[in-house]
Each structure stands twice: as structure tokens, then as C-alpha cells.
Amino acid sequence: MNGRIWTEDEDETLRINWPRFPAFLIAHVLRRGRASIYRRAAQLGLKKADDFKTQPLARLWNGTEEPASVAARFKPGQTPPNKGLRRPGWSSGRMKETQFKQGRPASESRNYVPIGTEKVDPKRKVLMRKITDDPNIFPVKRWRPVHVMVWEQVRGEIPPGHIVVFRPGRKTFAAADITLDRLELVTLAENMRRNSFHNRYPPEIKELIRLKGRITRRVNARSKEQSNEEQGQ
Numbered sequence: 001m002n003g004r005i006w007t008e009d010e011d012e013t014l015r016i017n018w019p020r021f022p023a024f025l026i027a028h029v030l031r032r033g034r035a036s037i038y039r040r041a042a043q044l045g046l047k048k049a050d051d052f053k054t055q056p057l058a059r060l061w062n063g064t065e066e067p068a069s070v071a072a073r074f075k076p077g078q079t080p081p082n083k084g085l086r087r088p089g090w091s092s093g094r095m096k097e098t099q100f101k102q103g104r105p106a107s108e109s110r111n112y113v114p115i116g117t118e119k120v121d122p123k124r125k126v127l128m129r130k131i132t133d134d135p136n137i138f139p140v141k142r143w144r145p146v147h148v149m150v151w152e153q154v155r156g157e158i159p160p161g162h163i164v165v166f167r168p169g170r171k172t173f174a175a176a177d178i179t180l181d182r183l184e185l186v187t188l189a190e191n192m193r194r195n196s197f198h199n200r201y202p203p204e205i206k207e208l209i210r211l212k213g214r215i216t217r218r219v220n221a222r223s224k225e226q227s228n229e230e231q232g233q
Contacts, residue, residue, distance in 0.1 A: 004195070006040055008213075009212075010030055011040070012213075013026070013029065013030060013213070013216050014041060014046065016217070016221065017220055018041050018047075018048070019048055020052060020227065029216065115130050115132065118130075118175060120173050121143075127145070127147070127178065129143065129145075129146050129149065131143065146175055146178055147182075151183050151185070155180075159185075161187055162186065162187055162188065163185075163186060164185055165184060165186055165191060166184075
């Protein structure tokens, strides 16, 4: 859902609906994340309608009047559920027993794994290897893609604006099989083109995507007409 190139149909849908509808509804229609909707709206210079925040459903849309949200709020004078409770380790002097000590090594953590450990990153879909325990480095940065390390060992540092990827059909999660002949250096622009829907799907699927866009535009246009008619009454 995320990371794909915006199509003309999606841009048109966004232009029609952005002035009067909240981002989460548009995100649902376009099957994108809210952050993607906000970014694209900013790129296209779109603005909300002047009366957007005063519409009857505006407070419901932003969640402030959602029934579940209202029911979960603390009421004036309500007693906190944990008031007066004393749990082991909470009493004076006991907290120090469970606190992390200054300079505590990472190896003492219950989920610690040693340097050299490998895992498959579920988001990037590549094999990662732990390279350091340095506490000054953010935990995520202590891991590096194995295929990038293989490339750099032979070809050196990756130049700016480029990325190392597996050649088509040669991707693997087995460290021993990740060799230089499976990899190639491409520009970020080329990598984006390869992953666009124009190149990822066969003609039949692309035509269905375009058809969905046309239908969506017609539905949105009709909704806009009805909205204008209701406001004119």
C-alpha cells in the first residue's frame, strides 16, 4: 500500500475530496496511509474548504465526539482505578532493585542477541546482520543488510543516490548464497521505476486499476454534485 507512485486517477480523486472530507476517509478509498494522503495534498497545494472545521460531522471525523472515545474519558471526580494500590517494587526503597544500572551492558538484556546474529527484516524483506553492541547507536542502526555488506566488501562504498539490490529473480535469504553476481547497483530513480505499478503488473491488472480510478472519479463527482445541491437548498 505504501511507497507506490501516485497515479493521475488518484491525484484527481484527492483533489475532488480533499476540501470537504477527512484524510482517513480518502486514505480508505485510495488504500493508502494517512501520512501519504497528507504529503500528497501538500505537494499538490490542496486546501481544506473554509467551512471544513464547522461542518456538523467535523468533530466526529477528528475523533473528539466518537462514542467510544467519549465513553473512555475520565469523568470529573472519577477515582483512578489504581489509587491506593501498593504493588511489589513500588514502595519506597524497592524501585532501585529493578532499575537499569548506569553502564549496564546490552548483553544483560533478556532479548539480547550477539553480534553476527542474522534475521529477515519483515518490512524490507532482506537478510539483516547485527554488527555492533554500541549503546550510543540506535538499536535499529546496529543491524545492516547482508547484501549491502557483501557489495561493499568488494566494490567499496555505495555512491550517493544509488542503492544495491538483487538482480531480478535472484533474491535469497541464505547468507552463504548472497554473492556479488546476484547483486547490482542502480539509481534510486531506477529502483522507483522498477517498483511502480506500470512495471510490476501485467496489462490486465493495470487496466483494472485504471477502471477503478475512473469509477471512483465518477462516484466522487456525483457526491460533489449532491453536496452542492444540498447546500444550495
